[in-house]
């Protein structure tokens with residue numbers, strides 16, 4: 001090594017310098033060796049790293065390829081789904097079209113069936129014997145006392161009533177009367193309403209519907225139409241459902257049927273009037289403080305030949321509770337008077353009217369009501385074309401969400417009105433039996449006269465006479481539009497067990 005250093009320095013290096021150089025060389029050689037070693041390990045590390053990198057890239061590439069494949073598969077599946085969705089959409093459209101056609105057929109069939117059963121129908125309901133009938137101290141006439149001990153009216157079957165008729169000095173005879181349906185004393189409000197409900201479907205199909213309860217005082221008319229009436233309390237609530245009468249049930253059903261229709265296409269207004277002593281009183285009229293009081297109104301014939309009650313209050317209602325609230329208010333004002341037969345005898349005819357306005361597109365006017373006659377009638381009855389405002393000033397509905405006045409008139413829309421009239425007639429009376437005198441006797445004579453005018457009208461319609469004597473009483477004028485053309489009228493002839501006179505009306 002030293003010789004090697006000397007040789008490099010040309011032999012001029014002294015021995016000490018030579019030693020240093022030698023050391024340097026040694027150090028250099030050692031460093032070179034270490035560097036070579038490091039380089040080698042670095043190279044093998046780089047090799048490892050490359051291998052690792054290649055492995056990882058292969059893995060990632062595989063994963064990317066798998067993902068791409070999956071995406072391709074998903075795209076294919078998506079395309080399949082899109083094709084299936086398109087097919088389903090098409091078949092849904094076909095089913096919807098078929099459903100619409102079937103619905104129209106169903107509607108036509110339903111109304112033909114209802115028509116086949118007759119436009120005017122009379123059902124008879126027998127009131128059960130109640131504790132107050134025989135209660136001690138209940139003041140009743142001698143005739144009645146005698147009859148209470150024995151049943152006079154029976155439901156023979158669900159179409160026949162047998163009445164035992166007896167007159168002083170004559171042998172009693174049995175008479176049978178036929179009705180479309182007879183409800184025995186044990187038949188519930190549910191059963192009675194089941195026969196009313198189909199008519200309400202027709203109401204939304206463009207028919208006017210009128211449901212009336214007729215019978216002698218205390219025979220259960222108010223119970224049938226409204227429900228049980230508590231002592232001095234006229235409030236009917238929706239709570240005890242089983243006891244509810246036709247008026248609250250029909251309203252619930254009407255709102256249920258409307259809820260199945262497109263929102264905002266129907267709206268309901270209510271008016272409550274009583275016909276007392278042949279005068280019409282608006283039971284929803286309000287004074288300047290908003291307090292309800294009865295106001296006399298008149299019925300007039302319009303140029304189109306329809307009957308109208310100018311200034312009559314029509315309140316818009318959105319549900320059965322709102323409706324019942326209004327009816328309860330009106331009932332507070334209804335004339336009642338105790339008679340010997342019934343402590344809360346109604347002395348007036350109560351007429352609750354639900355006017356249902358339907359929004360129909362002009363193009364659909366013919367198809368919404370499947371049968372041609374109905375659509376023709378509705379075409380005649382159309383009141384106006386949007387966006388004209390049609391409400392009378394008494395209406396309170398302009399702010400309601402469901403008010404069609406708020407609808408954007410994108411197509412020609414028309415309003416069609418149908419009416420549901422629910423009538424609790426005043427009790428027909430045998431003056432001797434009810435024991436009325438003075439003003440009450442005058443009331444009774446008005447009640448009996450208006451009931452016979454109603455009987456004359458219905459008789460004329462049933463016999464299809466050319467002249468129908470609507471003008472003989474305010475009651476018949478008020479009901480004229482509901483029992484005129486394209487209507488269903490259902491009568492409940494209420495009788496109690498000892499009734500002998502009430503069947504005469506329908507015979």
Ligand SMILES: Nc1ncnc2c1ncn2[C@@H]1O[C@H](COP(=O)(O)OP(=O)(O)OP(=O)(O)O)[C@@H](O)[C@H]1O
Pocket residue numbers: 126127128130185215216217218219220221222223224227228229342344345346347425426427428494
């Ligand atoms: N089917 C029935 N079931 C149970 N209670 C009844 C039934 N029918 C009537 N009532 C009850 O009989 C009583 C008299 O009935 P309601 O007031 O309905 O007679 P009405 O014919 O309306 O009499 P009015 O003509 O004098 O007003 C009431 O207390 C009523 O709750």
